[in-house]
Structure formats: structure tokens, C-alpha cells
Amino acid sequence: MAALEETVASITKNVTENDLVIASSRSIAYGVQLTITDAKESITLNIYSGKKGISLTLGGSAASQLRQKVESLLAVPPRQSAQPTKPQGADLGFANVEGFDGRWIGTDESGKGDFFGPLVVGAVLVDDETEAQLVAKGIKDCKVLSDAKVRALAVSIREICHGHYVELELLPSRYNALYQQLRTEGKNLNQLLAWAHARAIEDLLQKEPCRFAIVDQFADERQILSRLMAKGKALTLIQSHRAERNIAVAAASVLARDRFLARLDSFRAQYGMEFPKGASAAVIAAGRRFAAERGREALIEVAKVHFKTMEEI
Numbered sequence: 118m119a120a121l122e123e124t125v126a127s128i129t130k131n132v133t134e135n136d137l138v139i140a141s142s143r144s145i146a147y148g149v150q151l152t153i154t155d156a157k158e159s160i161t162l163n164i165y166s167g168k169k170g171i172s173l174t175l176g177g178s179a180a181s182q183l184r185q186k187v188e189s190l191l192a193v194p195p196r197q198s199a200q201p202t203k204p205q206g207a208d209l210g211f212a213n214v215e216g217f218d219g220r221w222i223g224t225d226e227s228g229k230g231d232f233f234g235p236l237v238v239g240a241v242l243v244d245d246e247t248e249a250q251l252v253a254k255g256i257k258d259c260k261v262l263s264d265a266k267v268r269a270l271a272v273s274i275r276e277i278c279h280g281h282y283v284e285l286e287l288l289p290s291r292y293n294a295l296y297q298q299l300r301t302e303g304k305n306l307n308q309l310l311a312w313a314h315a316r317a318i319e320d321l322l323q324k325e326p327c328r329f330a331i332v333d334q335f336a337d338e339r340q341i342l343s344r345l346m347a348k349g350k351a352l353t354l355i356q357s358h359r360a361e362r363n364i365a366v367a368a369a370s371v372l373a374r375d376r377f378l379a380r381l382d383s384f385r386a387q388y389g390m391e392f393p394k395g396a397s398a399a400v401i402a403a404g405r406r407f408a409a410e411r412g413r414e415a416l417i418e419v420a421k422v423h424f425k426t427m428e429e430i
Contacts, residue, residue, distance in 0.1 A: 121166040125149050128164065131190055137183075145326075147246065150218060158183050161218040162191075167246050174245045176218045211329060214353060220244045222321055222330040223365025224314050227259065227373035229306075232400050232426045233392040233419055234381050235286050236309075239373035240317035241274065242281040242327055243365040250277045251364050258361035259374040271375035274368050281325055282369075284376045285317040293417050300423075311341045318352070329353045333360040384419055392419065396426045404430035 129139055132153055140152040140159060148165040160183055161176040173191060175184055211217045224240045243251065254273045262270065275282065287295065292309075299308050314332055318341075321327070332341065334356040341354060360366045384392050390406060393399040408416055408430060416422055416430070 120171060121148060121164065124164055124166075124171050125151070128162070128191060132187070135186075135190055137187070145218075145220065145244075147244070153183070153187060155183050155186075159216075160184050160187065161216065162187065163219055163245070165244070165246055172246070174219045176216060211331070211355070214329065214355070216353075217329060220327055220329065221365055222318055222327050223360070223363055223367070223369045224317055224330065224332045225259075225361060225366050225370035225373055226310060226313065227370065227377040229310070230396065231377070231394050232396045232404065232421055232424045233289075233384070233394070234377055235288050236292050236313065236421075237287070237373040237376045237380075238285045238310075238313045238317040239369035239371070239376070240283040240285070240314075240321045241278055241365050241368040241372065242321055242325055243278070243368065247277050247281070248364050251368055256364060256368050256371060258367045259370040260361070262371070264378055267371055267374050268378065270371050274372055278368065281321070282372060283317050283321045283324075284372055285313060285320065286376055286380065287313065288380075288418075289420055289422075290418050293422055296421070296423055315341045322352075327352075329355070331355045331357060331360055331363055331366060333366065334358045388419070396424060400426060401429045 125142070128151065132139060132151075136155070138154050138156070140154045142149060142151050144150075145163060147167055148163060151162045151164065152159055153162055154160075158181060160181060163174040163176070165172045165174070175187060211221060220242065222240055222242050224238060226236060226238045228234050228236045251274065254270065254277070256270055256274065259267050295312075296306070296309055299305065318330055328351065330352055332354070341356075357363070361370055381392050381394070388407070388411075390410075391403060393403055404416065404420065404426065407419065413430075416427070420427070
């Protein structure tokens with residue numbers, strides 16, 4: 118911490134001696150964030166203290182004159198343009214977002230298209246340091262990974278992002294009750310997804326403050342924003358098609374899928390039968406077996422009963 122404090126003091130002195138002002142200073146994960154202004158514009162400077170020592174990250178557009186001046190004063194490496202070796206980074210979603218500070222939350226869900234099992238929403242907070250570690254581990258959207266790879270990578274994500282992730286699991290009984298409630302209000306699955314994503318984001322913000330988030334485009338962003346509570350109201354939320362290209366969203370997809378797979382394993386042990394993924398003929402056969410052994414009403418405990426698969430069963 119002494120090195121961090123000394124760095125902050127040195128930077129503050131350097132900045133103020135060159136006709137700039139430190140407008141604010143606040144603690145962030147692994148460091149301190151300074152807001153620097155020249156009375157015309159403002160940028161953020163994140164000062165991190167990690168295993169490799171002190172590192173600096175500037176927010177704002179690379180074309181900003183203030184940013185260029187601070188880069189020169191502090192010898193901060195200019196932000197690189199999109200690199201083919203890091204196709205999942207923060208530039209996918211936040212390249213043109215004013216004031217982006219290099220810390221953001223990504224969310225994704227698993228189980229939405231699976232008759233058996235829960236709906237799980239993962240939320241992961243990433244910064245420049247953890248982004249590099251996740252990329253190095255080969256984190257990708259769970260849809261392009263085998264189940265075994267998902268299970269292994271989830272362990273790495275939880276280690277790298279310790280304390281900076283949430284896994285919101287809606288067991289089938291809870292999911293079915295929420296879905297039925299929404300239907301009686303004239304709403305649909307998108308509203309349920311929006312609520313779940315908002316809840317996961319809000320739960321993560323309770324652990325760690327953050328100003329930016331990105332989710333996949335599945336509905337109007339106002340559906341999510343309207344469901345965020347006090348800590349989420351100031352959030353800049355981006356929805357993007359194929360948002361899983363962003364490393365935080367990819368990491369969230371892996372955690373969500375791992376939690377989903379773990380629940381299917383739990384059901385298998387509890388009920389002594391297989392619960393296939395998806396909504397295939399094998400799923401229908403398993404559903405019929407389960408209903409024959411335990412009664413049709415018991416399906417509400419293991420499956421999403423609004424699926425058309427239920428009619429087949």
C-alpha cells in the first residue's frame with residue numbers, strides 16, 4: 118500500500134504542477150482512481166497496485182488533448198487499437214463510451230433454452246488486470262466450449278475474479294412461479310430475463326462499485342435499467358448483439374453454464390436418472406419417465422413447464 122500511496126502523491130504533484138486539477142479521488146479494486154481536469158474536459162486515471170507492481174490506465178478517447186497531455190506527463194502507454202490477439206477485450210462495447218474507466222460488469226444467462234434445470238445469470242466485474250488474466254486463460258463464450266472445458270474454466274474465473282462475480286440461480290420451482298406471475302401481468306420471458314440480469318448486476322454492485330455494464334441484446338435496455346435499484350441507477354448500461362465477444366460477458370456465460378451443469382448433476386443424484394439438456398426427443402422421453410415415476414405435478418421442481426415440451430410429455 119505504501120507504494121500505491123507514494124505513486125498517487127507523486128502523480129498528484131506532477132499533474133498539479135502542470136496546470137491540471139485533481140477533481141476527485143476514490144478507492145477502486147486494487148487501487149485508486151483520480152479524475153483529472155483542465156477545466157475543459159475530464160478523464161479518469163486508474164492507479165493499480167498488483168503482483169507486478171504499479172500500473173496506470175487512462176480513460177477517455179485517444180484523440181483527447183487532455184489524455185495525450187497526461188500520457189506525456191506520466192509516461193502512460195497510449196491505449197492500443199483493437200488487437201487480433203485480444204478479440205474479447207473491453208474495446209468491444211466501450212470504445213466510444215465517454216468516461217470509461219477500464220472497469221465493467223458483463224452478464225449472461227444459461228438454461229433459457231433447456232427444459233430441465235434452472236435459469237442462471239452470471240455477472241462478472243473485470244478490470245484491465247483481470248481482463249488480461251482471463252484472456253490468457255482462454256475464456257470464451259460457453260457455447261463454443263465443451264461441458265468439461267466449462268467446468269475447468271469456471272474454477273479459474275472464480276480464482277481470478279474472487280469476490281467480483283455473482284451467480285444468480287432460479288431453481289425451476291422459483292422460475293415457474295415468477296414466469297406465471299409475469300404472464301398474469303401480460304408480460305413475457307424477456308421481462309423475466311431483464312429482472313434476473315438486473316438482480317445479478319445489483320447483487321454484484323453490493324459487493325463492489327462499478328459504473329459500466331454490458332449485456333447481450335435480448336430486449337429494450339430500459340427493461341433492465343428500470344429494474345435496477347439505488348446502486349444501479351447511475352450505471353451506464355450497454356446492450357450489444359453478440360456481447361459474448363466481450364471477455365466479461367464470456368466469463369459470465371461460463372460461470373452461468375457451470376452452475377447450470379452442477380444443478381443437473383444434483384438432480385441426477387437426487388432422482389437417480391439423467392436430465393438431458395435442450396428440448397429434444399431425449400428430453401421428452403426423460404420427462405415422461407419422470408412424470409410416470411413421480412407424477413406430472415412434480416415436473417415443476419425440475420423443469421420449465423411453460424415450454425411446448427411439456428405438451429409433448
